[in-house]
Amino acid sequence: MTHSAPPAVPRFPVSVTVDLVIFTVRDDALHVLLVERGKEPFLGGSALPGGYVRPDEGLDEAALRELREETGLDGGRLHLEQLRSYGDPGRDPRGRVITVAYLALGPDLPAPVAGTDAARAFWAPVGEALRADSGLSFDHGAILADAVERARSKLEYTTVATSFCREPFTVSDLRHVYEVIWGIALDPSNFRRKVTRTAGFLEPTGERRTSETGRPAALYRFGGAAVMSPPLLRSGDIAGRGAGGGSGRG
Amino acid sequence: MTHSAPPAVPRFPVSVTVDLVIFTVRDDALHVLLVERGKEPFLGGSALPGGYVRPDEGLDEAALRELREETGLDGGRLHLEQLRSYGDPGRDPRGRVITVAYLALGPDLPAPVAGTDAARAFWAPVGEALRADSGLSFDHGAILADAVERARSKLEYTTVATSFCREPFTVSDLRHVYEVIWGIALDPSNFRRKVTRTAGFLEPTGERRTSETGRPAALYRFGGAAVMSPPLLRSGDIAGRGAGGGSGRG
DNA sequence: GCAATAGTGTCTTTGAGACAGTATTAC
DNA sequence: GTAATACTGTCTCAAAGACACTATTGC
Numbered sequence: 001m002t003h004s005a006p007p008a009v010p011r012f013p014v015s016v017t018v019d020l021v022i023f024t025v026r027d028d029a030l031h032v033l034l035v036e037r038g039k040e041p042f043l044g045g046s047a048l049p050g051g052y053v054r055p056d057e058g059l060d061e062a063a064l065r066e067l068r069e070e071t072g073l074d075g076g077r078l079h080l081e082q083l084r085s086y087g088d089p090g091r092d093p094r095g096r097v098i099t100v101a102y103l104a105l106g107p108d109l110p111a112p113v114a115g116t117d118a119a120r121a122f123w124a125p126v127g128e129a130l131r132a133d134s135g136l137s138f139d140h141g142a143i144l145a146d147a148v149e150r151a152r153s154k155l156e157y158t159t160v161a162t163s164f165c166r167e168p169f170t171v172s173d174l175r176h177v178y179e180v181i182w183g184i185a186l187d188p189s190n191f192r193r194k195v196t197r198t199a200g201f202l203e204p205t206g207e208r209r210t211s212e213t214g215r216p217a218a219l220y221r222f223g224g225a226a227v228m229s230p231p232l233l234r235s236g237d238i239a240g241r242g243a244g245g246g247s248g249r250g
Numbered sequence: 251m252t253h254s255a256p257p258a259v260p261r262f263p264v265s266v267t268v269d270l271v272i273f274t275v276r277d278d279a280l281h282v283l284l285v286e287r288g289k290e291p292f293l294g295g296s297a298l299p300g301g302y303v304r305p306d307e308g309l310d311e312a313a314l315r316e317l318r319e320e321t322g323l324d325g326g327r328l329h330l331e332q333l334r335s336y337g338d339p340g341r342d343p344r345g346r347v348i349t350v351a352y353l354a355l356g357p358d359l360p361a362p363v364a365g366t367d368a369a370r371a372f373w374a375p376v377g378e379a380l381r382a383d384s385g386l387s388f389d390h391g392a393i394l395a396d397a398v399e400r401a402r403s404k405l406e407y408t409t410v411a412t413s414f415c416r417e418p419f420t421v422s423d424l425r426h427v428y429e430v431i432w433g434i435a436l437d438p439s440n441f442r443r444k445v446t447r448t449a450g451f452l453e454p455t456g457e458r459r460t461s462e463t464g465r466p467a468a469l470y471r472f473g474g475a476a477v478m479s480p481p482l483l484r485s486g487d488i489a490g491r492g493a494g495g496g497s498g499r500g
Numbered sequence: 501g502c503a504a505t506a507g508t509g510t511c512t513t514t515g516a517g518a519c520a521g522t523a524t525t526a527c
Numbered sequence: 528g529t530a531a532t533a534c535t536g537t538c539t540c541a542a543a544g545a546c547a548c549t550a551t552t553g554c
């Protein structure tokens with residue numbers, strides 16, 4: 001469309017969809033929202049939630065609408081960003097379909113909402129979803145893999161990890177997000193130093209949260225800053241240590 | 251299209267295009283390849299090169315083809331990556347057009363090739379192209395702005411800056427790329443230390459290049475590593491210093 | 501010699517890694 | 528008291544910032 005028409009072929013049958021990779025941290029694993037397909041192709045298989053972009057809506061708008069339909073959430077409370085587009089001919093057996101994938105991050109969300117299209121939606125640990133034998137439909141396995149890598153690297157240089165925490169949250173809650181998504185244990189002491197001293201990352205509420213055991217932890221809200229510089233690098237992990245890693249020893 | 255059909259609207263007239271943001275460093279500025287539009291809408295205006303995706307080709311494939319058509323280059327020598335997709339209704343007055351934007355980086359390229367569709371292509375400094383009054387057609391101003399930001403941040407944590415240098419190149423050539431794209435002066439000494447000690451960034455050829463003035467500089471090839479960790483941060487600039495910044499003083 | 505660019509060395513500062521040690525809760 | 532988690536402090540090391548200084552060219 002930009003310059004004088006290239007050799008013919010202005011228009012042919014194409015559909016444009018948005019697909020959502022919705023991540024949350026539950027228990028001790030990163031989970032993704034999947035739907036069970038109710039029709040061919042891949043009937044009964046698992047896939048990312050998504051749907052057609054409508055004639056009158058933008059891509060971000062379509063993604064927000066799908067998010068609302070699938071999770072019942074108003075999107076304002078979640079982080080939502082475009083991941084990338086996938087459009088290999090043959091990625092959908094029914095014809096040429098270009099999909100724009102979005103990445104959504106949110107705190108442990110209510111189980112998929114009934115009364116919507118997503119009645120057959122469920123949370124799956126990404127590890128399982130990525131295993132070849134559980135094979136996602138279409139090219140959704142590749143999309144999911146790209147989304148995982150995007151999420152992992154965004155934790156390094158941005159503050160999006162807070163999107164996984166319901167406010168108010170503790171430093172340990174936040175560290176747990178990093179540990180689950182990176183799959184490594186972080187030193188609690190150094191992690192605390194980094195996140196509390198990064199301007200705009202955390203904002204103390206002044207409250208504390210008491211749990212069954214241990215000293216009550218200070219509570220924080222997200223502080224509004226988008227990026228962390230210098231970043232919190234993955235390379236900075238601890239080789240041999242359990243995820244709960246205590247500090248003292250003497 | 252992933253789950254049971256959402257409320258109607260499976261298919262409506264859409265076109266899918268790829269648009270290219272092709273960057274190069276010429277003289278002392280980042281330049282982008284633009285084309286003068288030969289037809290309505292925006293006849294006579296400037297736009298990013300691009301074209302329709304064909305029924306039988308993937309998105310990356312379409313981008314590579316357009317790149318070849320516009321620059322006469324085989325893409326194998328350039329860095330090419332998907333930037334993001336743009337699909338607001340109304341972004342093209344002729345109808346619904348989704349475009350997948352790609353970012354291409356290359357060494358100072360031969361002036362746009364004749365004999366192709368791109369006869370009216372030309373290099374423009376991005377500063378000028380972004381100015382509101384020179385207004386690019388469609389939403390290409392926004393796409394270009396996103397591309398600049400992507401390029402700037404990729405210099406921090408990857409080795410793509412080498413894509414702007416024709417091999418073999420000197421450390422100063424590479425530093426010049428950073429300085430032009432970030433718009434700041436870097437300390438020659440510290441820059442050298444960083445790039446020469448980052449494993450896989452530079453590979454010495456053993457040769458030197460003599461110029462009109464000064465000591466001949468050692469020549470390097472790209473070393474194959476994709477990322478730099480820790481990154482070379484933009485924040486690490488020098489407040490008041492000219493771009494040529496000499497070292498000695500006594 | 502001078503101007504200009506390439507390259508080395510080194511002191512200082514920042515921040516991360518690796519802990520030891522203290523604080524506050526439930527039991 | 529013990530177990531458990533929260534938090535503080537500090538020593539060390541890696542790497543960046545800020546230079547001074549030396550090297551090699553053309554003139």
